Amino acid sequence: MERENILSVQAFRRLPNYYSFLKGLQKGKVEYVAASTIAAAMGFNEIQVRKDLAAVSASPGKPRKGFAVDALIDSIGEYLGYHNNNDAILVGAGRLGRALLSYRGFEVHGVRIVAAFDADANIAGTAEDGKTIFPMEKLPSMCARLHIHMGIITVPASQAQAVCDIMVQSGILAVWNFAPVHLHVPSGVLVQNEDMATQLAALSRHLTGQIAER
Amino acid sequence: MERENILSVQAFRRLPNYYSFLKGLQKGKVEYVAASTIAAAMGFNEIQVRKDLAAVSASPGKPRKGFAVDALIDSIGEYLGYHNNNDAILVGAGRLGRALLSYRGFEVHGVRIVAAFDADANIAGTAEDGKTIFPMEKLPSMCARLHIHMGIITVPASQAQAVCDIMVQSGILAVWNFAPVHLHVPSGVLVQNEDMATQLAALSRHLTGQIAER
DNA sequence: TAATTATCGATAACAGAATATCGATACCCC
């Protein structure tokens, strides 16, 4: 299958940035772009950009012109798995969970939330954005039936590990965790922590420093 | 002011993990905890944890007992700026924006969204979770009047930079950006990108690899 | 009171990522 064109996690994180920037260029009918242009736009180092692109791009860049925008978008999209349609389930239909349910932004990246679950009997049975919320008991069978491998956790921290375990048992291989806890999973399962608390903390800390200085 | 107890970004990211874990211990009336215990719980390296704690903890750990839980929570909370109450404004009252408006999770970290704005005249004037959504024109005066320094951007990518510029002009020093673009700001202003797209991409990619292998 | 052990904290080795330097290539302009 010849994947694992190993790229550092940090380099990987930069790819979506390139992607959206290139999409913008594409709209403006730009055909070629130099690595240095991208670097300047993003505030990255030029050589770094070139390295990243070299790792993922199918076709090499041309001296004096740069990289072909269309081809590059394709390469990055391919690398990031945007071209595969991935169905996902979500557990925890609280405020955040329901917001994600009705948020359209994921479909651009090939991810679609097809079902939601909640342990609370009062919540189960209701709907959000046309999607019914099911009781937890239905989770395993539904995952199996629909061949779902991606799960989103938006339950309180105390229940996250339990939910995660159920997911893994039900065949989930990739977990997107919004709860502020570290989840334990068997190898082969990937956990991505959407660590809003950390980001907030970084901002908070910056501010306390800044404001105090005046 | 003696801040800038320099700590790597990555170390910094681990702090909220410790924080929530310690909070759990505190509830269970645990008084002391060893670095190795924390490390085991989080799946981190033991020495790494000890280093992180050494950097932020006010009081050193005691041999044979470990670190005092209460003091440690205080130290980390202090370091992360959780003890300062920071008011924030939000621009872009779409689905995601409104979800954040009504999400309670931030208050734990000392952040409170006090006002929301939107350029769309149809949206401005409505309310979410008891908070009125104002037209953009009101932003500068309100920031000045309430001494607000934190801004949250949940507008489409195409408008993010423009919104960011307005924020900066209005005295915002810390920006939490949910739009998938790189924002340019003067030095002294901190931008944190909540990069959902990246996280999704990582999951997507993991899955395409995993599933193909069977 | 002395031996034992769990834990800390500092220094040192290692790994990986970011950055700089250099030569090669293809386009542009004279």
Place this chain on the structure above:
DNA sequence: GGGGTATCGATATTCTGTTATCGATAATTA
């Protein structure tokens, strides 16, 4: 058509972060 230049791509270096090793300390126990 030939020199100049912008851009790429590879190699080398520096830097930062992680992991390992080791001695020191304080509680425990005999």
